Amino acid sequence: MSPAAVETESASHDAVPKQRRFGTFDVPDVATKRMEKAGIDLSQGYPEYPAELKTFKDIHNLQPGPIEFSDPGARADREKKALFGAAKEVRHLTYYCGTEIVGLQLKDLTPTQLDELALLVAERNVVFFRDQDLSPQQQRDVTGHFGPIFCQGPHVPGVPEASVIWSQFFASHIRKPTFRTPFQGWHTDIVHLKQNFGITHLHYDTVPPYGGDILWASGYAAYNKLSPSFRDFIDGKMAVMRSGDPYIDENDPGAGPKYVEKIHPIVRVHPATGWKCLYVNGPWVLRILGLEKAESDMCRWHWTPGTSALWDNRCTLHNASWDYENRVTRHGTRVATIAEAPYFDPKAKSMREDLGLED
Ligand SMILES: O=C(O)CCC(=O)C(=O)O
Numbered sequence: 001m002s003p004a005a006v007e008t009e010s011a012s013h014d015a016v017p018k019q020r021r022f023g024t025f026d027v028p029d030v031a032t033k034r035m036e037k038a039g040i041d042l043s044q045g046y047p048e049y050p051a052e053l054k055t056f057k058d059i060h061n062l063q064p065g066p067i068e069f070s071d072p073g074a075r076a077d078r079e080k081k082a083l084f085g086a087a088k089e090v091r092h093l094t095y096y097c098g099t100e101i102v103g104l105q106l107k108d109l110t111p112t113q114l115d116e117l118a119l120l121v122a123e124r125n126v127v128f129f130r131d132q133d134l135s136p137q138q139q140r141d142v143t144g145h146f147g148p149i150f151c152q153g154p155h156v157p158g159v160p161e162a163s164v165i166w167s168q169f170f171a172s173h174i175r176k177p178t179f180r181t182p183f184q185g186w187h188t189d190i191v192h193l194k195q196n197f198g199i200t201h202l203h204y205d206t207v208p209p210y211g212g213d214i215l216w217a218s219g220y221a222a223y224n225k226l227s228p229s230f231r232d233f234i235d236g237k238m239a240v241m242r243s244g245d246p247y248i249d250e251n252d253p254g255a256g257p258k259y260v261e262k263i264h265p266i267v268r269v270h271p272a273t274g275w276k277c278l279y280v281n282g283p284w285v286l287r288i289l290g291l292e293k294a295e296s297d298m299c300r301w302h303w304t305p306g307t308s309a310l311w312d313n314r315c316t317l318h319n320a321s322w323d324y325e326n327r328v329t330r331h332g333t334r335v336a337t338i339a340e341a342p343y344f345d346p347k348a349k350s351m352r353e354d355l356g357l358e359d
């Protein structure tokens with residue numbers, strides 16, 4: 001692109017994005033329209049963080065017993081005929097990671113197609129759908145097919161299952177005065193519960209014209225990058241995993257917010273694919289062994305308004321690029337589901353063993 005073209009383009013979108021004020025909140029125009037169309041009352045703005053903190057207070061006790069979960073991908077047709085047959089196009093982004101489905105609206109998928117989508121997300125780590133007409137309620141309903149919903153942080157008014165992902169709002173209302181998104185760096189969402197996230201569905205309604213991409217990396221491929229002796233060494237090993245944020249413990253509120261720790265296997269097996277994957281997290285591990293050299297195991301996604309990404313936190317790491325530095329508006333909603341407690345199975349295969357690929 002010539003410098004002149006860059007000038008013109010940046011001049012148009014560096015303009016202050018249109019937004020409307022609700023209480024102390026300036027909600028971007030596109031998001032406002034999406035919410036109004038969905039009958040959501042924004043007159044009070046988004047629920048403030050201190051109120052949300054209360055929902056965190058019992059984080060230690062949040063899962064006192066097992067949460068029922070059976071992976072919809074495990075019962076799906078391996079060939080995914082219902083889903084692929086209805087799609088206009090199925091485009092893989094890289095060899096291992098990332099697939100775009102063209103020509104389908106998530107809100108119209110049948111239970112059979114959603115089962116197949118769960119398997120596809122498990123296999124490909126992340127699946128994208130552009131141009132979605134999707135209210136927060138529809139996002140909740142579609143995603144609820146994949147498992148019990150767990151919401152954290154500020155949410156859409158009247159839709160407590162849908163978190164608001166909007167770093168400008170976080171910056172002005174949560175961590176003043178400056179705030180770099182907590183989503184930078186390679187991570188999986190939430191490692192401090194007994195049963196952590198499975199499929200997570202992020203939908204952006206308002207995005208910068210450039211910048212603000214998210215990268216995803218395959219935990220299956222990262223595992224395969226390790227030498228066979230190192231794989232043997234880490235198979236079955238456990239690690240203490242620490243929460244990214246401190247939380248208030250309702251059993252000991254006077255102690256103030258504390259980091260929450262859980263012990264999980266560092267290699268886990270995905271119940272739908274049966275494949276082993278590396279299960280590591282940013283706050284606990286500083287870098288992913290082998291990841292520097294593993295470009296083919298990563299995919300990068302540039303958002304357009306109305307795009308949904310569904311990724312599987314069990315077998316995927318992701319990293320939100322901060323290159324837009326909150327200078328342009330980026331606003332979305334996210335619905336996350338809980339999956340099984342991480343487990344290791346010594347009899348399980350790696351993806352490459354199962355598919356007969358070379359090391
Ligand atoms: O897009 C972002 O800034 C956040 C992405 C992320 O890490 C998440 O939603 O878990």
Ligand SMILES: [Fe+2]
Pocket residue numbers: 183187188189318
């Ligand atoms: Fe994340």
